[in-house]
Amino acid sequence: MDWCHYRFRSVWDVPAPPDAVYAVLERPEEYPHWWPQVREVTRLDERSGTARFRSFLPYDLVVTLTERRRDPAARVLETTLAGDLEGWARWTLTSPGGDRTRALYEQEVDLQRPLMRRLAMPGRPLFLANHALMMRAGRRGLAAHLHTV
Secondary structure (H helix, E strand, O other), rough: OOOEEEEEEEEEEEOOOOHHHHHHOOHHHHHHHOOOOEEEEEOOOOEEEEEEEOOOOOOOEEEEEEEEEEEEOOEEEEEEEEEEEEEEEEEEOOOOOOEEEEEEEEEEEEEEHHHHHHHHHHHHEEEEHHHHHHHHHHHHHHHHHHHOO
């Protein structure tokens, strides 16, 4: 097992139409307004930017995001990540019916930050819990944000 490799999958049930959810998710520079653990996003150009994340563990992760796929018709957003984490992340939105959205978030990354690599095996349960808490807060923040839009 590669202790530095992670695959994440989260499914969010969001009480809003898929096009409205897509419109929010395609603007990562606004994530810090509704997702507490996304501390900062800075656009570098039309297809890339840097992001700083911090959940309950006392460290920040900094990554450069580069758009790989933006498909409003299929409602798919995909990006590559480089920096403290290297890999990719993807949102895929579907409608289970009514004004609801099923937002599937998938991420596959390798730890690059030296301290995290050294702590990869003993820290794995904490890293997984840290990610789960971040995703839970993101789902709640997105739902609340969409309710006010």
